[in-house]
Amino acid sequence: MRPNLFDRARVWLPGVIATLCGVALSGCGGGPYPMDTLAPQSDLTRAFTSLFKEITILDSIVLVVVIVAMIGAIFIYSSREGDPGEPSAMHSDVTLEMLWTVIPALILVAITVPTVHTIIKTQPNKWPANALEVRVIAHQWWWEFRYPSSGVETADEVHIPEGRVIHFSMVSDDVIHSFFMPAIGGKRDVVPGQVNQITLTADKPGEYYGQCTEYCGTSHANMRFRVFVDTPEQFKEWTAHQLEGPVKPAGxxxxxxxxxxxxxxxxxxxxxxxxxxxxxxxxxxxxxxxxxxxxxxxxxxxxxxxxxxxxxxxxxxxxxxxxxxxxxxxxxxxxxxxxxxxxxxxxxx
Ligand code: HEC
Ligand SMILES: [Cu+2]
Incomplete structure (x- = not known):
């Protein structure tokens, strides 16, 4: 008999395993990565990350069940030497059909409910009265930030206090951009003529990276920004300093x-x-x-x-x-x- 694929597994299996390990391990080492989407530093990104983890675990279970069932079926139901003629054709089995309709429907419900819940939780229509509004104005290829409550205006680097609700209201001056700060703020399109919102509370002081993520022209890749999460005292000082007039050089x-x-x-x-x-x-x-x-x-x-x-x-x-x-x-x-x-x-x- 001609050797089949499985008989030669000793030859190809180690190669396949080594390749898969290499691919998996290439994601390890170094870090922390400033654009890591799985290292949340605010209530908003924590909500996204936990939803992502829930769905990934559920999907992985489905994947394992399907693969095990498939491999099992191959081994159990393959035709063997001495089997009589053609296998019997099965026309319909109501129980089976019910099962493979109801189970996927339940899986979809298990994904939809937490997803909709997260959307409602993270995108309120009203912001708490003490929320700090930061207006984000996207330009080709830089970001402008304005604080209506204090009058501060700056560019490229936005400062926010930790532990306070921040309400980013965003509009574009020219084409469509996208405001993406993976650790603390998720991602939202910034569109001309329409104000989009992000609401979040940052967990801990630090410097975080951001980047435009909607192709917006030649220097799209050069349209980055930094988010400085300050302690409330630092933020107060920064605001007061930004409101002062410019330094007058002495000589x-x-x-x-x-x-x-x-x-x-x-x-x-x-x-x-x-x-x-x-x-x-x-x-x-x-x-x-x-x-x-x-x-x-x-x-x-x-x-x-x-x-x-x-x-x-x-x-x-x-x-x-x-x-x-x-x-x-x-x-x-x-x-x-x-x-x-x-x-x-x-x-x-
Ligand atoms: C026609 C308008 C225009 C003129 C005139 C102009 N700039 Fe600019 N400047 C810009 C724009 C637009 C940017 C932002 C470019 C970007 O980051 O994509 C910029 C950015 C800058 C920045 C960086 C600011 C930041 O925080 O990112 C400096 C510094 C600067 N300009 C200095 C100057 C100086 C000095 C002159 C005069 C010699 C000058 N500019 C003349 C439009 C102008
Ligand atoms: Cu852009």
Whole structure:
């Protein structure tokens, strides 16, 4: 008799097992990963993760039962030498048909009930009165954050206090983006002309990563942001500091840079509160991040660069080289003028 597949298992099985182990283990090691979706740090992401785990466990049980039944059937019901003729054809079995209709229906109910429950729990229509509203405005390719209750405006890096309900209300200035902060905030589309919401309470202070996850043009991959979860005291201090006017440089390169700023075309698009800026009514449109406290940010340009003088100089010299398609023109600022402007911007703590 010709050897069948199972007789040769000694030859192929070790290879298959080694490959599967390799695939499984390639997910191990390193970490913690800043974009890990299974390391929740807020009530919202904890609700998502526990739903995901519940459904994965249920699905795994179904998978095991089906595979065991299938392999069992292959061994038990294979035709063997000496079996008489064709196997009998079974026409209908009401009990079996009932079973394979009712069991999948029950499985679907077991998935639907916790899913709908999680949706209702995590997306309230009303927010607690003490919720802190943060307006998120998506631009190609950076994020603007405004706090209506205090008047703070910033970019790229959003600060929120731990332990308090945060209500992100989000709108886009141009195309459809998506606001994704895996550890604390789930993911939601940010659409022009429609305000979408995320409500959450962050568990613990720290720095968390975020990223646009809806393809929005050339520099989509360069549209990141950071979330700083502060203690309530830190958040109060940060807010008070952001509300102060910009630092007035006493002398040196920064003071020279402040003079440059007054004559440079930068103020067409960038506000430095109390120094330059356009009408408040012009709330949307073609413009860049508020730079009043630029020096207090750790990253810039959609959080793709660390905020160091060398990086800022590189950016101003040729934004497009750093971030393809950036809506900031190359303005020919070079040499001493560039050094002074950078010193001024970095002094704006
Ligand atoms: C036509 C509008 C425009 C002009 C003029 C302009 N910028 Fe910008 N600027 C932008 C935009 C838009 C961004 C955000 C780009 C991005 O991250 O995709 C930006 C980003 C920046 C940033 C990073 C801010 C952050 O927090 O991410 C700095 C610093 C900056 N510009 C400095 C300057 C300086 C200095 C000048 C003048 C030499 C200038 N800009 C002129 C539009 C402009
Ligand atoms: Cu985007």
């Amino acid at each position: 040196g390169a920064a003071a020279a840079g402040a003079k440059e700023w007054a004559n440079a075309p930068c103020a067409i698009c960038h506000t430095i509160k109390g120094v330059s800026g356009f009408s408040k009514q012009y709330a949307f449109g073609f413009r860049g991040p508020d730079l009043t406290h630029f020096g207090s940010r750790t990253t810039f340009a959609g959080s793709i660069l660390d905020n160091t003088p060398a990086n800022v100089a590189m950016w101003i010299e040729n934004p497009d080289a750093v971030k393809p398609g950036a809506h900031m023109p190359t303005l020919g600022v070079r040499g001493q003028q560039l050094t002074d402007l950078v010193a001024y911007l970095e002094s704006l703590k």
